[in-house]
Amino acid sequence: MVFDTVMGIEEAKKEVLKCARCGKCRSVCPVFLETGDETRVARGRISLAEAIFQGEIFYTPELRDYIYSCKKCLRCQAICPSEVNFSEIIDALLEGIEKNMGIPRLARLILRHLLPRRRLFDLTLSIASFGQRFIPGERRGTLRHLPLFFMGNRWLPPLAGQTVLNKYSHAKGPANPKMRVGFFVGCLTNYVYPDMADSLINVLNKLDIEVIVPSQQVCCGIPARSLGDSTAARKLAEKNREVFEAEHLDAIVSGCGTCTLTIKRDYLKILGESWRPMHDKIYDINVFLEKFTRYDTTPLDSTVTYHDPCHLRWGQGIVEEPRKVIGRCATLKEMASPERCCGGGGIFSLIYRDLSMKIGEHKIRSIERSGAEKVVTSCPGCMLQLSDLAAAKNLSVEILHVVELLDRTLKENGKAATAVKQKTGAGNQP
């Protein structure tokens, strides 16, 4: 067993001992609620971790399946009365799997050699984007079934003709900006949702904020973290550090809940305390807008419902800020259980596609029953999953990012808008 080199193994062992085996996590875990399988909930996985750490059981394909089927949604962690840091445990298990059993060669190649080389990754995806047009097979509206190695059997909107990082390869902004803000774009926004990036940049520019989009930034590293490849995760984190530290920014914003959580929380673990000054400047876009800007709008004549991305709500405790932004743009009609997971989530939704869609069925029913014209969320991963779910159910509902709604409102009904410069930094959690 290779444990000595697993990052955070000692912390994980301590966290395992904190679990009181109360089973409260069973009441909320989206995977357990669908499968009813004790080995697929935090309590069961913690028992497995304890047995592994004590050398009573070994890594096997069956055990790997129990660990990979965790969505890392952090719902259990948010509700746990014993405050078990489940994230530490699952990360150590994933890394243990990678070190003891390895990961598929192709995945390793992509994580270690493709993701850190942006030009090469661009080239690969532009070939895929071109090929996407000629792939025979089913279509659901604009969604295409992609039988490509990196998307399994997911459905995807067309890949962007021009990526965000190529489009905004240098600074863009007002003449006398009040703040200089870096935009961490993230892969899904860069390659699939460039409109969301356009909106985020438009909104910030309108608020007198200069937006820097460093063209050499790379993937946040979440796919590597999800497969326990700490070498690849470190390589990506170091590259992003080099790129963003060079820009001397007042703040860094991201429109993806998962990217924000990764570059804040995980980079602190990967890069250590030297990342702290940058960590303190990183903001989810909703939090940034609420903290540093003021704008006056007349809400559009439209009803929207909001879906809470897990990594925003459970990972960072961000609940009110997106709702406040939406409230200034339209009539917010809460769906039943807006906090319930949509079933999406990177590697999980590729490996466990059927389970992912089953989890999402509750969400799509809630959306339908809300009667809202639009679903707004704040994570491109959730947008992808919601599009897939809506298309599968033939539900005609527009799916938008919060900043797209705000951009539209400022264009149609905006009155005054500006940034309110104040100190960024400490106290900005997690």
Ligand code: SF4
């Ligand atoms: S809720 Fe927390 S303490 Fe209770 S079983 Fe789950 S992980 Fe353990």
Ligand code: SF4
């Ligand atoms: S992180 Fe999510 S999927 Fe994993 S055990 Fe906790 S609640 Fe279940």
